[in-house]
Amino acid sequence: MPHARISSGLLAALLAAAGGSALAAPGGGPDVSRHQPQIDKIVAEISPKRIETYIHKLVGFETRHTMSDTTSDTRGIGAARRWIKSELERCGAGTRLQVAFDSHIAPVSARISRPTEIVNVVATLPGTQDASKDRMYVVSGHYDSRNSDVMDAEGKAPGANDDASGTAAVMEMACVMAKHNFDATIVFMTVAAEEQGLLGATHWAEQARQNNLNIAGMFTNDIIGSSRGDDGRVDDKQVRLFAEALPATKENNDVNRMLLQTGGENDSISRQLARHVKEQGERYVKGFKVNVIQRRDRYLRGGDHMPFLERGFAALRFTEPNENFDHQHQNLRTENGKVYGDLPEFDDFNYIAKVARVNAAALASLALAPASPREVKLRTDKLENDSTLVWTPNAEPDVAGYRIVWRETTAPGWQGSLFVGNVTEATVKLSKDNYFFGVQAVDKDGNVSPATYPSPKR
């Protein structure tokens, strides 16, 4: 879809300084479209070969079912999680990466037949800027696996795609990115018990909520392993990125109500995050499309981003373009010459590396950028066709200013933008009846935050 490009001359005409606020030269400001050398370096370092090695190692534990053996050093989920932790410690040695288990006991439930220790492996790379280090971005994959019977803790369940692919991608990102500095904190997480009801991710997300952690974005990578669909079609040029509009809560909260009142249901925090991930992912991974699907997940299905969504955080899911259900949740077997089961021979390691690069580029750009502006409001005190936005200033010392972005109401992505300088109020000569607006913070290096959707200022 072509983007409406508005000339810089027209841009200048579109913008007028609001009373009392300073204004930078229209169209000026840091170059927000340039490649950050650090992100190019990270993307180049992500290795399909290492991802392949991780996946073969994970499959080698035979089953990683959540209720499988925890005492063996070679078989079952206990050996798998100890290996993941030791591998992250090894590659993070000499860096600031902090690796830990996050454990809890799950009581008996629909898919848990006895009280079971659920263990996430969490590698945290602390931010280096005082004003940003409390802001966190989380990336996850689930290392547990299953076969046809979700309660079968003994039978083989290689889980090469679901979800050794996501686990390996997260491990590779942690190892490559640990050598770099980011303003904000990045949490690389491999979680357990996804297949038993999202238990590992739910535990971590609930702790985050209770401790008031500032989780500014979360992605899960689940089934990112194969570029070949069940009809044999190969598509290694895109990944699906599932992004929710409004959470399906029983009762509307104030945020949902405001979005509905202003027609902003496509401007939820998850949709803003998806716009950012698409832009940054496609900038740094050439020839690869981030296909945003405007749904929380595949039709009525779920994943580890959902406990985050349910607690009010922005969260997204990455999944391959065409799933093959012969190689998902299936006992290993051959029927009528057809091989069933989630085996590494059906993975495409170059493809997984591309998805990992999209994740890494997005995480790095988010963690280098300032926070999204807070308290963004659209003035409504008088009826007029101009649109005046106000916001509170960011706290980061390297903020160069703010950028207003807009699009027509039926457009998925931003169509126009203008850097307005280091101000907290600006007027755009476009009607709020006909456009959606957002405000982004920009630092001196051109790192730009996801947009904040304005609420009405009454």
Ligand SMILES: [Zn+2]
């Ligand atoms: Zn999965």
